[in-house]
Amino acid sequence: MHITIIDDSIAYDGNSPMIQPLGGTEKAVASLAPALAKRGHDVCVINRIEQGAMIDGVSWVPFDAPRPPETDVVICVKKPQLMDEFPDVENKLLWLATPAKILNKPKYQALMEKHNPIVVFMGDTHYRTWEPWKYFRKGIVTPGVRHEYLTEAECAPVKPPRAIVTTNPLHGLDRLIDLWTDNIMGQVGGDAELHIYSAGLFKAQNGGDVPDKLRPVFDKVQGAAEHGVKVLKPGSDLEMAQAYRQAACHIYPGVETEMYCSTLAETQAIGLPCVARPIGACSERVKNGQTGFLVPDVESMANVTVHLLTKSASRENMSRDCRMMQRARTWDVAAAEFEALL
DSSP states (O other): OEEEEEOOSOOOOTTHHHHSOOOHHHHHHHHHHHHHHHTTOEEEEEESOSSOEEETTEEEEETTSOOOSOOSEEEEESOGGGGGGOTTOOEEEEEOOSOGGGGGSHHHHHHHHHHOOEEEESSHHHHTTOOOSSOOOEEEOOOOBOGGGSSSOOOOOOSSOEEEEOSOTTTTHHHHHHHIIIIIHHHHOTTOEEEEEOHHHHHHHTTOOOOGGGHHHHHHHHHTGGGTEEEEOOOOHHHHHHHHHTOSEEEEOOOTTOSSOHHHHHHHHHTOOEEEOSOTTHHHHOOBTTTEEEOSSGGGHHHHHHHHHHOHHHHHHHHHHHHHHHOOOBHHHHHHHHHHHO
């Protein structure tokens, strides 16, 4: 089958996850494409790459280049307007990453009725965000986890204990910093550290411009340095896998609009217990009491975070359950489910 995937976000290709950090959606495309090619399909990805390439059996094509001469199916990533790029292709999938209620906007309703795509959701939480005005075909395909997070190497937390945060700084990080400095550090003591992986905060910390909306949380993070709070630059999948294995827990405040929580899926698969709120898709990623703790609000995170930072036996049991229960979702499995929809 000839499959074309189109995404007009940024420039990346199949090698990008191995050499640089990527957003969850872009990493999903870079992972799904070779998994489909491995299953015998002829796969082409169109995005903002500057120069075409052939990587792991997938043809990567610049957005402004001529479209493939033939294709059986088009997978449009995130944006309904991308369906207009292939007016003559009957079979289209719209692979959403954000809450689906945007499809009820008049301009998108018209596109949906014009192209009649199969709408692909990332999970049950995502599926429930849409109340369509008419019948459309739908499917749920939860993204896979890349192989860097599925190796047999076990977590080996360093001392002093380290918690990591990968959330958007605007999604509750300010309250989390207060919780760390005013509560958690007092109970853990010693030289415990909170490692925040954020490209925006890292750039600001190293002399870059600080956007106005980021300034309050940036100032708070800087002021918390004496309490073991550090900002680090996100890395490739291999680099992040190593960092996750050295941590004792993943603190994930979460937000209602997150439909997958990609870094949470990765840390769970690698064996890192987490502390999260049961909002957005967090409840789909975490098995409460077995692979982490789901708590009602940010303030409630303190005690369970302290527990994971100080109780090594409990943490090791949860880590084992993470690896046993959370690593079956490979990209080969996800590709097979996409194939069934096609």
